[in-house]
Amino acid sequence: MTFRLLMLAGAALALTACETDDVWVDDGLPATSVPASFETDPMAGTGDRADDPALWVHPQDAAKSLILGTNKDEGLHVYSLSGAETQFLDVGRLNNVDVRGNIAVASNDEFNAISWFAMPPSTEKVSHWFDSPTGKDEPYGICMGRMGEDILAIPTYKDGSIQIWKKSGTYGAPSADLVRSVQVGQFGPKQLEGCVVDDRAGVVFIGEEERGIWKLDLRNPDSTPESVDTIAAGNGLVADVEGLSLWIGEGDAGYLVASAQAADRYVVYDRAAPHAPRGIFKVGGSEDGSVDAVSHTDGLDASSAALPGYPRGVLIVQDDANPVSEVDQNFKVVDWAAIETALGLAE
Structure with missing residues (x-):
């Protein structure tokens, strides 16, 4: 059942960037707990290493699907659906990763490129195909899109x-062309x-x-950014607003999921406007x-693809903490059906 969440009067937020200690005053909004189902092998070691996951769904056999995970100190880790690590690609400091079809892209801030x-x-298996320089320092986040026959890669930056x-x-001779730059x-x-x-x-x-x-709007070359939600609106977002992903249903059904990092929680929106x-x-x-509980999530990925044991996707x-903060960080996998049940969602 749709409901709009209201911030309690007098609540305050004191926020800092993700590189520092977040200070967050409880806004009183309830967050329903959903259990993790399984987890990937850890990125053994200390420090803020793991960042963003992406699911590649095998087109013929979903059981052979893979989880890609960025290591912002080293490269790309690859896991099976059991959570076991199967590959590591030492390609530079990768922050975010995304997938379309049988192609993935990652933001590579070591080489200021899209990998x-x-x-x-x-x-x-995952293979490193090529790097395309962005001509701009430190590509930070990244996402992929497919518009007709065009495959898009969209890096984001700290300057907005x-x-x-x-x-x-x-x-055999791939490249990438810059279509547009937008100040958001x-x-x-x-x-x-x-x-x-x-x-x-x-x-x-x-x-x-x-x-x-x-x-x-990616279809309009003259489009300008439109606000979807703000921290100030009191719907559950807090700084840092981190990972975003979509659970895609039929037609325009589905949900947008956002990580509200400092509050160790996630906010779900209708995919369709408004x-x-x-x-x-x-x-x-x-x-x-x-499997331990999740805290301070950076990147995330939602999928409605049916996987073995998870017919509604994941x-x-x-x-951040596995279970100690910035030690052996990894990725947790949640049954989407459990989220639907917890929040009373229906397509």
Whole structure:
């Protein structure tokens, strides 16, 4: 049942960027706990390493699907649906990753480039395909889209801007062309990171860490950013607004999911405009106690693809503490059906 969440009178937020200690005053909004189902192997070591996951669904056999996870110190980790690590690609400092079809992209701030990857179904392996320079320092977040025959890669930046790139060339000689640059963040702190493209609607959603969520029409070359929600609106967002993803239903049904990092929770919105907020949840430990609860999520990925044991799809989230903060960070996987039940969602 749709409901709009209201901030309690007198609540205050004291917020800082994700590189520092977040200070957050409880706004009194309830968050329903949903259990994690399983987790990936850890990125063994200390420090803020794990950042953003993406699910690649094998087109012939969903059981052979893979979870990609960025390590912002080193490269790309690859996991099976059991959570076991199967590959590591040492390609530079990667922050965010996204997938369309059998192609993935990641923001590579070591080389100021978009790193492109291929996942041929016949090999069930991820290979580093090519890097396309962005001409701009430190691409931060990134998302992919498909508009007709065009495959897009959209990096976000700490100065509040995004770029829209289109893959070009041939498989043997690939390249990328800059289509458009857009200033999204306008006033005060305007650092962008998480983003996600709704291919069917032709829209990209973008998170501004200390303000809220924007959207931009990708079909109109003269479009300007529109606000979807703000921290100040009191619907559950707090700084940092981090990972964004979409659970895609039939037609325009489905949900937008955002990580409200400092509050260890997630806000769910209708995918369709006006993107009404549908509820707030957090990810607790697994029911058998084998998987710890999730805190301080950065990147996340939602999928409505049916997977073995998860006919309604999954949500994959980065976990800061496994279970100690910035030690052996990893990714937790949540049954989307459990989220639907917890929030009373219905397509």
